[in-house]
Amino acid sequence: MSRAPAAASPYARLVLDTMPQACRIGLALGFVRTFGVPEVATVLHGTGRLSAVPGERAKATGVAMFALIGHGPGSAAGRRVVEELRRLHDRPDITPELMHYVLACFTLCPLRLIDGYGPRPVSGAERAAAFAFHRELADALGLPPVPQPDLPALGSWMRDFEERRFAPSAAAHALWRSTGPVLAARLPAAPTPLAGVLAAALLDDPLRAALGVRHPPAPVRALAAGALRRGLRTT
Template structure:
């Protein structure tokens, strides 16, 4: 696949150029949020790919999303990615509401972690709406990203629950945070990653609350990235 072209809008500029590392951490956190929904965790765990090759699976997911953001949903490359996403999500047990939630996570979390401007948030909401339409999903709550984020929290309050599949997925993916940490801290990546999770997500993944100094250090370590 060819590299993404220069940014077409404020969301693409944020993710690809202004704060790419923060956006990547946000995308990883969005991916992790899906583990707290037992139905999604079962599907991801059932494929076997994520648990056996978590780095490859996470990189592939990130590459697809970043290329889609860079090229645009309506571009030739974007249409190819949309077709791949549609095929991946025709798995048994994945309904339209779960797909909408995954899309919301992959849009809201990078924007929130990168501390996006109002223009960037508006462009992200437009991207999510275009992708939902391309995937033939019901529209996400909107038109603002704040309304999408509020719907996400309501969905999570109703659907987050502990599951063995979700906990296994977290154990497989937590080491990926090492790439965003200075070398000496890399071996502590799971603990630093857990410190970035909010209480409902930690509860669903059966993770203890990290000590306050670790939470502060994790926020500082990841927010110092561009």
């Protein structure tokens, strides 16, 4: 994993040094969240890679995001990742709006996980730096300017987008069957019988509906949340 230099942004220090495990889980959740949009799920499922080698695909996504956050989209390493991302997503069925949504998932989901389960909430400086990174990456990818003025506005746009676009799909259900165990494996100190339930418990109701995941009973959700919280606060 790349280490954040001393002069790195508060967001890079949070992701790479302060809470890397929580951020890895949050990025994985962000990736899973994109499956709720049928167009995205169809594209990802159509490549076949997530079904064949889900761990490898998830790891590659995490490595790319950590490299971008650690070095910046404008660095030599960052430009290489950006060019690869542009090549992979240069297709007519991936619109700028969909790309903006995917970037929003990768930006917001780690912060939400930390706020809910980490040893402390994300600071104001870290939130501002995360939003600055989001805008810089969108610009590097050649997307239209981010219309939202700050992180809360981005979160509101993301919720509105999901209300309009989330829907169940066979592709999303298949992707979850492949990647759910990968997400479960990243959770800290989860007992093996509980790992899958814990992963499902981290999904909210709209995403569960889109992925075709059963709603865990309240006691199971509470047990799973407690296990994750204890794990992240002791690492």
